[in-house]
Amino acid sequence: MDTVNIMSSESNYHHGSLRAALIKAAFTLLDKDGIDAVTIRQIARVVGVAHSAPANHFKNKRELFTALALEIFKQLSKTLKSELEPNDKNLRESIHAFSKTILDFGLKHPNRYTLLSRRDCFNSSDEELYKSMEEVYQHMTRILSTHSNEDNLDAQSQAIALWSMIHGYVMLRLEGALISGSDELTGEDRQIAIVDVIINGLI
Amino acid sequence: MDTVNIMSSESNYHHGSLRAALIKAAFTLLDKDGIDAVTIRQIARVVGVAHSAPANHFKNKRELFTALALEIFKQLSKTLKSELEPNDKNLRESIHAFSKTILDFGLKHPNRYTLLSRRDCFNSSDEELYKSMEEVYQHMTRILSTHSNEDNLDAQSQAIALWSMIHGYVMLRLEGALISGSDELTGEDRQIAIVDVIINGLI
DNA sequence: ACATCAATATGGACACTGTCAATATAATGA
DNA sequence: TCATTATATTGACAGTGTCCATATTGATGT
Secondary structure: OOOOOOOOOOOOOOOOOHHHHHHHHHHHHHHHHOHHHOOHHHHHHHHOOOOOHHHHOOOOHHHHHHHHHHHHHHHHHHHHHHHOOOOOOOHHHHHHHHHHHHHHHHHHOHHHHHHHOOHHHOOOOOHHHHHHHHHHHHHHHHHHHHOOOOOOOOHHHHHHHHHHHHHHHHHHHHHOOOOOOOOOOOOHHHHHHHHHHHHHHHO | OOOOOOOOOOOOOOOOOHHHHHHHHHHHHHHHHOHHHOOHHHHHHHHOOOOOHHHHOOOOHHHHHHHHHHHHHHHHHHHHHHHOOOOOOOHHHHHHHHHHHHHHHHHHOHHHHHHHOOHHHOOOOOHHHHHHHHHHHHHHHHHHHHOOOOOOOOHHHHHHHHHHHHHHHHHHHHHOOOOOOOOOOOOHHHHHHHHHHHHHHHO
């Protein structure tokens, strides 16, 4: 009746939904101990299958990470969508909301966000992945394009500048690379001030 | 006579300056094939010593990468120093020079720059490394502090915003993550426009 | 119902890695 | 000179990704 048996089968030679189980286990390892802890053999161990079973679902480790990255981009895109939904914001509010969503996501899932910036780990020319990446990107370009501004800069440069700063700030926060001088740098006020800098430059 | 024999010794059981040779080989591998190609055993193979010889000079791989990162930070700091030397620039010119230096360095040595943002690979709480990191950072803070501006923002926020955007832009360029829409995004004009965004926000 | 084939899982193997231990050699200093 | 220290060697171990031959199952067409 079901095309996918999860637990009902008496023999458990075939898992039934191994691919999903592998991805789930991979995220558990990723979130807990970082990218290096994500190991094909460890994943297989967690799920309880042979070390070479994953090969049937992911040609190699690169493809596994590609699947993870796709999942993360989708998750991020979904979060952005719901977070930017009430569209009655002006440009400044929209950019703040966008920036805050990205930063919050990065801080909440540091290893997932880090994975996204490790292009060497996955196949970023994968078609489905590319579509998902572009979807995230378009949340931002839409904000910039809907609010017409005195075009001292073309839209592309604005988008890149904004994205560069947000991405850079998140990465620096995650790397712990923000060398503290005299005071604390991780407060929410600071974050708002940072984003204001680029908004002042854009508007 | 010499405390360090490089080639003069008849027996080559002791290399003489193995540590330097290892770092040199490591950079060759890093530049050519990226971080993952930097392997203790491969380095030893290149230099022509036993696979465990490096252990006498680097406790583990982490310490090797720490040494590499230190070298890179020093190199970057030196480049910044010489590039920012003629100090007769105004704020805008100084920031452009700083940004251009960082970006040029990143594009010229992509794998070295990438290594710097992989804090998981090295011990960033190493004292000497920390000093070197702070030196790079201070090139920027000095620019911002010497040119007094109408302080709508505190210096820390300005520094972080600037550094975030430069770092983010370089990373995105290196990752190839700048999804091209209608036109090219990698020209020098684009780079200047990007930096102008944040300058307009700062001033 | 049955034979066949594709999908999926297993265990073994291989080359590679980082790290450790025991040993060998050379340089140094009292 | 001789003991100590620094440096190098070989060997071992567990872990990894990937491939291979084999085994089991689900699905398909007749």
